[in-house]
Amino acid sequence: MTVLVSTADGRRLAVEERGAPEGSPVFLLHGTPGSRLGPAPRPQVLYHLGVRLITFDRPGYGRSDRLKGRAIASIAADVATIADDLGIERFAVVGRSGGAPHALACGALLPDRITKVAALVGLAPPKAEGLDWFEGMAASNVREYIIGQGGTGAVAASLAAAxxxxxxDPSSKLRLLATEYTATDRRTVADFGIRTMLVDNFSEALRASADGWVDDIVAFRSDWSFDPAGITVPTLVWHGEQDVYSPVGHARWLGRRIPGAILRIDPGIAHFGSIDVLPDVLLWLIREQAY
Structure with a gap:
């Protein structure tokens, strides 16, 4: 069931919970474009793991109100607000794809509340020293992020038709992505359950507008307003080496930048393989064990 949580500045955030109500709380931050309905382990898997999974629409997506000019760091206050509303003091955070930088922001800015952070197939900051930001990236993403440097108006005009x-037709997004899939991504997305989750995710994300998508793209290419080097909580950076949407060089840079980070790169996996590893990542997040 979706509930609306109010923020101090009067916005509403659409929140959903799945899994074990008395389980260990974990926030799962969705991709770009995405929503609270984004890909996640099935409820019975979450019950078995003992995870209380919390998802929400980032501002401008789905049923959440927009926050104009938001930075990556802005997410931390929204996550804290939702946790307060749900009566949760300490929790873990995992972000997949576009959600990964936002998860890292929580780790950096909420150290007293975050137990662990996991960033899956994410991006590095736009001015990451020594990183060729676009190397190995699919042409469609390169084009999006270059336009993102031009600000909100340019991105909104570029994404309007898409x-x-x-x-x-929400499934059209999958058909477009399929033109750049690696073989391993094609196998993952061929699963009926995953395809259904992705279609529902895209449909809900853009149900009213493209504001969330636009604001994500601009935020990724702007100052994040925090430095990953300031993260002090246990952090896992996971990436598929064959990823063409968020190239693996970004994960290697983050692994070097974040103190004590665990860096795991799977040579046989690409971008959507991050969906398959979520159960193992959730287990790492809630238990004292090596990944």
Whole structure:
């Protein structure tokens, strides 16, 4: 069931819980574009793991109100607000794809509340020293992020047609992505359950507007307002070496930058393989064991 949580500045955030109600709380931050309905382990898997999974629409997506000009760091206050509303003091956070930088922001800015952080197939900051940010990246993403440097207006104009097409036919986003899939991504997305979750995710993400998508793209290419080097909580950086949407060089940079980070790179996996490893990552997040 979706509930609306109010923020101090009067916005509403759409929140959903799955899994074990008395389990260990974990926030799962969705990709780009995405929503609270994004890919996640099935409820019975979450019950078995003992995970209380909390998802929500980032501002501008789904049923959550927009926060104009938001930075990556802005997410920390929203996560803290939701945790307060749910009566949760300490929790873990995992972000997949576009959610990964936001998860790292929580780790950096909420150290007294975060137990562990996991960033899966994410991006590094735009001015990451020594990183060729676009190396190995699919042409469609390169184009999006270059336009992102031009600000909100340029991105909104660029994404308008794509967002309208996805609203009319959410599965069209998968067909577009398929033109750049690696073989391993194609196998993952061929699963009926995963395809259904992805289609529902895209449909809900853009149900009213493309604002969340636009604001994500601009935020990724702007100052994140925090340095990953300031993260002090246990952090896992996981990446598929064959990823063409968020190239593996970003994970290697983060692994060097974040003090004590565990860096795991799977040579046989690409971007959507991050969905398959989520149960193992959740287990690492809630238990005292090596990944």
């Amino acid at each position: 967002a309208a097409q996805i609203r009319a």
